[in-house]
Amino acid sequence: MAYFDHAATTPMRLSAIRAMTVQLARLGNPSSLHASGRRARRTVEESRESLAHALGARPSEIVFTAGGTEADNLAVKGIYWSRVAADPARRRILVSPVEHHAVLDPVLWLESAEGAVVEWLDVDADGRVQPDTLRAAIERDPASVALVTVMWANNEVGTVEPIAELVEIAHEFGIPFHSDAVQAVGQIPVDFSATGLDAMTVTGHKLGGPGNCGALVLGRGITPVPVLHGGGQERDVRSGTLDTAAIAALAVAAEESVREQAQYARRVGALRDELVRRIMAAVPDAQLNGDRRLDPAYRLPGNAHFSFPGCEGDSLLLLLDARGIECSTGSACSAGVAQPSHVLLAMGADSARARGSLRFSLGHTTTEAEVAELGEAILPVVTRARSAGSVAARR
Amino acid sequence: MSDHMLPPANGRLRVLAAMSGGVDSAVAAARAVEAGHDVVGVHLALSAKPATLREGARGCCTIEDSRDARRAADMIGIPFYVWDMAERFREDVMDDFVAEYKAGRTPNPCLRCNEKIKFAALLDKALGLGFDAVCTGHYAQIVEHPDGSRELHRSIDMGKDQSYVLGVLDTDQLAHAMFPLGGDTKGDVRLEAERRDLAVAKKPDSHDICFIADGDTQGFLAKHLGTERGDIVDATGTKLGEHDGAYAYTIGQRKGLRIGRPAADGKPRYVLDISPVHNTVTVGPVEALDVDRLVGIRPRWCGPAPVGEVTCTAQVRAHGEETPAIAEAVGDEVRVRLAEPIRGIARGQAVVLYDGTRVIGSATIDGTA
Numbered sequence: 076m077a078y079f080d081h082a083a084t085t086p087m088r089l090s091a092i093r094a095m096t097v098q099l100a101r102l103g104n105p106s107s108l109h110a111s112g113r114r115a116r117r118t119v120e121e122s123r124e125s126l127a128h129a130l131g132a133r134p135s136e137i138v139f140t141a142g143g144t145e146a147d148n149l150a151v152k153g154i155y156w157s158r159v160a161a162d163p164a165r166r167r168i169l170v171s172p173v174e175h176h177a178v179l180d181p182v183l184w185l186e187s188a189e190g191a192v193v194e195w196l197d198v199d200a201d202g203r204v205q206p207d208t209l210r211a212a213i214e215r216d217p218a219s220v221a222l223v224t225v226m227w228a229n230n231e232v233g234t235v236e237p238i239a240e241l242v243e244i245a246h247e248f249g250i251p252f253h254s255d256a257v258q259a260v261g262q263i264p265v266d267f268s269a270t271g272l273d274a275m276t277v278t279g280h281k282l283g284g285p286g287n288c289g290a291l292v293l294g295r296g297i298t299p300v301p302v303l304h305g306g307g308q309e310r311d312v313r314s315g316t317l318d319t320a321a322i323a324a325l326a327v328a329a330e331e332s333v334r335e336q337a338q339y340a341r342r343v344g345a346l347r348d349e350l351v352r353r354i355m356a357a358v359p360d361a362q363l364n365g366d367r368r369l370d371p372a373y374r375l376p377g378n379a380h381f382s383f384p385g386c387e388g389d390s391l392l393l394l395l396d397a398r399g400i401e402c403s404t405g406s407a408c409s410a411g412v413a414q415p416s417h418v419l420l421a422m423g424a425d426s427a428r429a430r431g432s433l434r435f436s437l438g439h440t441t442t443e444a445e446v447a448e449l450g451e452a453i454l455p456v457v458t459r460a461r462s463a464g465s466v467a468a469r470r
Numbered sequence: 471m472s473d474h475m476l477p478p479a480n481g482r483l484r485v486l487a488a489m490s491g492g493v494d495s496a497v498a499a500a501r502a503v504e505a506g507h508d509v510v511g512v513h514l515a516l517s518a519k520p521a522t523l524r525e526g527a528r529g530c531c532t533i534e535d536s537r538d539a540r541r542a543a544d545m546i547g548i549p550f551y552v553w554d555m556a557e558r559f560r561e562d563v564m565d566d567f568v569a570e571y572k573a574g575r576t577p578n579p580c581l582r583c584n585e586k587i588k589f590a591a592l593l594d595k596a597l598g599l600g601f602d603a604v605c606t607g608h609y610a611q612i613v614e615h616p617d618g619s620r621e622l623h624r625s626i627d628m629g630k631d632q633s634y635v636l637g638v639l640d641t642d643q644l645a646h647a648m649f650p651l652g653g654d655t656k657g658d659v660r661l662e663a664e665r666r667d668l669a670v671a672k673k674p675d676s677h678d679i680c681f682i683a684d685g686d687t688q689g690f691l692a693k694h695l696g697t698e699r700g701d702i703v704d705a706t707g708t709k710l711g712e713h714d715g716a717y718a719y720t721i722g723q724r725k726g727l728r729i730g731r732p733a734a735d736g737k738p739r740y741v742l743d744i745s746p747v748h749n750t751v752t753v754g755p756v757e758a759l760d761v762d763r764l765v766g767i768r769p770r771w772c773g774p775a776p777v778g779e780v781t782c783t784a785q786v787r788a789h790g791e792e793t794p795a796i797a798e799a800v801g802d803e804v805r806v807r808l809a810e811p812i813r814g815i816a817r818g819q820a821v822v823l824y825d826g827t828r829v830i831g832s833a834t835i836d837g838t839a
């Protein structure tokens with residue numbers, strides 16, 4: 076078996092499993108005042124400190140959530156609501172069209188339900204927002220911008236956005252900036268304070284932690300309106316009993332992945348480069364989507380994303396799956412139906428190219444043997460998928 | 471003859487099981503696995519915007535159906551994918567459905583879907599991907615002769631028999647089809663689904679037209695064709711009333727004609743003919759609905775085309791009776807003489823011809839007398 080879907084979820088690190096199972100056996104709600112509660116609280120706070128350290132943030136800036144989607148919703152909706160409450164003229168949301176659905180859909184919901192005005196920050200052919208694009212969009216009317224949200228690195232094509240530059244521009248105008256860094260942490264250097272971000276989303280299961288546990292890193296001056304109301308456990312911004320075991324595992328996984336990041340980027344980057352080389356050699360007309368500079372400054376080290384002309388992505392996926400090679404069409408699903416990727420479409424690809432694409436994402440367990448296995452399989456699979464594609468088109 | 475479900479001597483087949491989310495296709499897939507084949511399940515997404523939840527028992531392309539199909543595949547233990555065929559379905563089935571009504575004909579979209587989607591678009595893709603056959607939960611039987619030639623036969627469950635909607639399959643399509651349920655009754659299939667712990671065991675049957683979720687065909691047509699006022703006339707051309715669109719009428723329809731004046735003989739009147747060119751609906755007495763000759767076009771033969779006049783039976787509706795007949799293929803036409811008249815046949819319906827339980831083939835009715 077070869078697993079090339081680490082961007083969907085990556086195996087939990089043994090250290091995280093250990094931390095989690097130790098806590099699962101222990102009693103205590105971190106909000107309780109007795110000894111068991113205090114012990115759980117201590118675990119949560121130590122985890123908070125550890126996670127903050129890994130992300131270049133202060134402990135008080137960590138708001139634990141049930142994963143990336145919740146953190147994105149809290150950032151986008153919460154900041155929008157609080158900015159509009161302070162000044163009703165702030166209706167504009169500046170957002171890149173290559174965001175994950177966890178950002179896109181809250182933005183679109185704010186547009187349809189709350190009267191937000193959405194402005195798309197055009198991306199180039201690599202899926203990157205140019206700083207001038209943001210500046211021009213803000214300068215059209217700075218006072219009307221509620222927030223800017225641009226992901227740190229793209230989940231489909233791996234393009235790294237120029238976050239520090241973009242944040243600097245937004246801050247010239249005093250506009251808060253959120254970035255979904257779910258795909259970036261542990262892959263490339265991520266430092267919350269150094270970029271000056273106001274809010275940043277991270278999640279556990281992309282870096283070897285548990286699913287359903289993440290955090291919104293929230294600058295101390297930022298007070299989003301809550302999405303979830305209740306006990307107010309996290310700074311009165313997020314309610315819900317804290318999951319001590321998952322939080323402990325998240326912190327351990329984040330600490331380890333960030334500590335190993337440079338070494339990881341070298342090792343996995345080299346495997347990725349080898350995979351790209353093998354695929355291009357086997358299928359010379361395959362198109363590498365995203366930034367062709369295979370350098371962590373521009374592209375996530377674990378990401379390879381190709382379009383295979385004449386193929387349907389779902390055919391390729393089925394054929395690879397049958398050979399025990401797991402990857403993704405990198406696209407959104409409704410009723411399990413593959414839609415052409417909005418990311419590729421925003422990058423200027425036509426629908427056929429978007430439909431005929433596959434994402435191979437490598438991770439901390441990826442081996443040379445897996446890369447070789449995919450390198451061997453890709454030509455027969457593409458050849459077979461092409462015959463299926465052309466047969467279907469003939470009738 | 472050999473049982474087609476037994477794996478061939480040269481090894482097991484790679485089978486693509488079309489899974490609607492209903493009980494029949496789930497059991498069919500399970501049986502294909504048990505017969506030793508290498509099975510992959512596929513649910514066809516046929517609606518561009520699937521409804522969140524099923525409305526009533528209808529439909530075959532809601533999110534709920536997709537999930538039911540996935541759960542059945544999990545239980546059976548086969549890989550499962552959803553394939554988007556919404557565009558092909560819209561072009562080949564829905565647009566055709568609307569165009570046929572507009573032309574004054576009454577199509578059966580299920581036949582069309584079998585001919586153009588399940589055993590064309592889906593089968594072609596499956597064959598291209600290296601599969602040998604497409605398996606469905608239709609109640610019909612394939613009989614294979616030692617020389618490899620195949621025949622399509624009715625299900626042993628005549629109440630559930632679906633050979634009519636498969637009468638459009640040609641020999642090439644039949645060669646790659648697998649219908650594991652044709653030898654059993656619906657009741658047995660449901661019991662088997664329960665034994666297999668399939669959650670869909672008690673799911674109601676789908677019926678009507680899957681892309682018209684509320685069952686309101688007239689409303690669907692009105693939305694796509696608009697309204698166009700025209701005359702309701704009798705056989706002599708005398709105007710008796712008005713209508714809002716000829717497509718809204720079906721041959722043999724009696725109710726809802728909105729004719730003020732009673733007929734001279736006092737007998738009820740029925741829709742005899744629909745003319746989209748003149749946008750008129752012709753009505754008349756019930757006897758005028760009786761038809762004993764049919765002309766079919768677009769013949770599709772499930773085996774060798776018949777030579778000369780053949781004695782057979784003819785069926786003109788999915789759940790209709792069969793009528794003894796003599797049929798002859800003449801060029802691209804099929805002429806059918808019925809031993810006794812059938813009442814209320816519309817152009818666009820399919821006539822399926824049988825030799826005993828064997829499907830000879832089908833044609834689209836283009837004229838009656």
